[in-house]
Amino acid sequence: MNNFIKGLWKEHPVLRQLLGMCPTLAVTTTALNGLSMGCAVIFVLFFSSLVVSLIKRIVPHQVRIAVYTVIIATFVTIVDIFFKAQFPKISEQLGPYVPLIIVNCIILGRCEAFASRYSVKDSLFDALGMGIGFTWGLFILGTVREVLGSRTFLGIEILPSSFNPLVVMVLPSGAFLVLGFMIAAMNKIEERSK
Amino acid sequence: MRDNIKIVGVLTIVCLVCALFLSLAESMAREKINYNESKAVKKAIFDIVDECKDVKEVSIKGTKIYKLFDGKNSLIGYGFLATGEGYQGKIKIMAVTDKDFNKLLGIEIISSQETPGLGAKINEGFFKNQFRSLNIKVPIEYTKSEVKKDNQIKAITGATISSKSVVNILNKAIDELKPLLIK
Numbered sequence: 001m002n003n004f005i006k007g008l009w010k011e012h013p014v015l016r017q018l019l020g021m022c023p024t025l026a027v028t029t030t031a032l033n034g035l036s037m038g039c040a041v042i043f044v045l046f047f048s049s050l051v052v053s054l055i056k057r058i059v060p061h062q063v064r065i066a067v068y069t070v071i072i073a074t075f076v077t078i079v080d081i082f083f084k085a086q087f088p089k090i091s092e093q094l095g096p097y098v099p100l101i102i103v104n105c106i107i108l109g110r111c112e113a114f115a116s117r118y119s120v121k122d123s124l125f126d127a128l129g130m131g132i133g134f135t136w137g138l139f140i141l142g143t144v145r146e147v148l149g150s151r152t153f154l155g156i157e158i159l160p161s162s163f164n165p166l167v168v169m170v171l172p173s174g175a176f177l178v179l180g181f182m183i184a185a186m187n188k189i190e191e192r193s194k
Numbered sequence: 195m196r197d198n199i200k201i202v203g204v205l206t207i208v209c210l211v212c213a214l215f216l217s218l219a220e221s222m223a224r225e226k227i228n229y230n231e232s233k234a235v236k237k238a239i240f241d242i243v244d245e246c247k248d249v250k251e252v253s254i255k256g257t258k259i260y261k262l263f264d265g266k267n268s269l270i271g272y273g274f275l276a277t278g279e280g281y282q283g284k285i286k287i288m289a290v291t292d293k294d295f296n297k298l299l300g301i302e303i304i305s306s307q308e309t310p311g312l313g314a315k316i317n318e319g320f321f322k323n324q325f326r327s328l329n330i331k332v333p334i335e336y337t338k339s340e341v342k343k344d345n346q347i348k349a350i351t352g353a354t355i356s357s358k359s360v361v362n363i364l365n366k367a368i369d370e371l372k373p374l375l376i377k
Contacts, residue, residue, distance in 0.1 A: 029311020055208075060201045067208050074212040078219045085226035088234070093314060095307040096282060149311075170311045171352050 003122050007129030013106045014137035014179075015186045020106040024138060025175040027097050031154050034142030036090045038135025040083070040098060042128070044075045045107050049115040049127035056116045068111045069102070076101045106134060137182070144178045145169045231304075235260075238288040238302035239273045246270060254374045262290065269293050272375060275304065276367030280359040283307030285316070289364055291330065295376055298328045301364070306356075313356030321350055321357070325364075333365045 013019045023041075028034045051071050059067050080098045083091040091098065101107065110130055115123040146152055149169030151159040168174045239249050239260060248263040260273035273290045286304040291297065303317040315321055324347040328334060336349045336357055349357035 026309070033311075059204055059208075060197065062197075063201050063205055066205060070205075070208055070212050074216055077216055081219050081223045081227070085223040085230070088230045092305065092317070095309075095314070145311075167351060 001125070003118075003125040004129040007126065007131070007133040008136075009133070011130075012133045012137065012186070013130050014134055015183050017106075017109075018183075019109055020104050020134060022100065023097050023104060024141065025172065025179065027094055028138050028142040028145055028175055029149070029170050030093075030146040030152075031139055031142040032090070033093055034138035034140075035135065036083075036087075037094060037097065038131070038138045040076075040079045040094075041101060041104065041106070041134050042131030043079055044072060044101055045110060045127040045131045045134075046124065047075045048072045048107055048111055049123040050120065052111045052115040053118065053120045053123035059116075064116065065108075065112070068108060068116075072107055072111070073102045106130060141175070141178055141182065145174055149174060234304055235275070235288060238304060239290060242273075242288070242290045242300035242302055243271065249273070257371065257374060259371070259375075271299055272371075274367060274371055276363045278359065278363035278366060280306055280308055281313050281353070281355045282309065285356075285359055285363060287360065287363055287367075289325075289367065291368075295368075295372060296329070296331055298325050298330055298364075301325045301360075303360075308353070308356045312350075313353040315350050315353060316356050316360055321347075324348060330368050334361050334368075336361045 007013065011017060014021075014024050020041075023037050027037045048068070048071050052068055055067075076099060079101070080091070083094070083098060110127060114126045118126070143153060146154075147159065148166045151157055151161070151163055151165050166174070169178070236249060239262060240246055243262055245264045246262045247265045248267070250261045250263070252259050252261055258275065261269060262271045262273055264270045271290050271292045272295070273288060276287045276289055277284055279285070283306070285306040285308070287301050288304050289301045290299040292299055301322055303322070306314065306316065308314045308316060324341075327344075328347065329343075329345040332345050335343070335346045336354075337346050338349050338354065341348050347357070347361065
């Protein structure tokens with residue numbers, strides 16, 4: 001159980017380990033983009049961890065990274081094809097960032113640091129925890145940027161038109177700003193609980 | 195030696211199995227993806243021109259052109275696909291002109307890989323609608339301030355390169371098509 005919980009908070013991939021910054025900063029202009037990116041990562045992380053954990057004994061040490069990359073790339077491409085077929089709109093929005101999950105260090109990191117050393121069950125809990133942790137991080141980041149930058153939440157207008165949208169939130173610098181505040185808040189809470 | 199054989203063997207098997215799954219997934223989704231794309235092209239034309247009731251695909255000197263007809267079956271304009279480099283990748287645009295090739299009736303973005311939230315806004319109404327009734331007798335221009343002429347559009351804040359790309363792609367395609375359609 002601890003394997004699952006740690007990814008949600010204590011070892012949060014984005015806010016504690018600062019991994020996977022590229023999609024975190026790039027796609028979180030809206031809450032929905034953050035959420036779909038998160039779901040794609042959960043899927044890839046879950047199945048890559050499953051396969052890596054299953055075949056960990058037969059993969060020679062020297063080529064393990066190559067093998068993991070091929071496995072991850074396969075699941076990422078399946079997600080990409082699935083999005084194109086079922087959700088062409090979202091696929092359009094996320095653009096190149098879906099195929100780029102292949103080089104997302106959270107996934108390779110979890111495969112190398114966890115799935116290749118622990119049992120299948122532990123690896124799956126670890127993958128789910130990390131995936132959901134990643135997703136909520138992106139969702140909150142996307143929500144803040146969408147609400148302040150475009151006055152909407154999940155595409156629905158929630159702030160009055162008298163509120164002047166902060167364009168900076170939609171720009172890349174907005175992503176850094178909000179992420180900085182989130183990490184600061186996270187550190188503060190951790191400090192208090194000590 | 196034994197290790198080497200094992201390394202090559204495992205890698206080969208992993209790659210083969212992955213390729214098998216990929217081709218399976220691709221073959222299951224291909225029809226749906228193609229359907230989405232061709233639907234996107236037709237829907238784009240109907241979205242741009244309300245009174246268009248029928249679209250015919252013709253090929254002039256190897257260039258694919260869509261002829262638009264209204265309810266009385268008379269020609270109202272031409273549609274064409276224009277592709278070119280954007281900020282991060284290819285942008286594919288469906289553009290429709292009137293039948294004299296004097297002005298644009300509108301554009302739709304079929305596919306693009308622009309930055310979500312910034313360049314991807316070329317796909318939003320406020321940007322696309324600027325191309326309605328845009329004069330194309332002279333090249334289209336973009337501006338960062340107020341629009342003053344009937345061949346100008348206003349670039350998106352924070353996405354000047356994407357806006358400029360759309361304008362350049364359209365100008366190039368229009369240049370190539372003009373001699374084919376106007377005798």
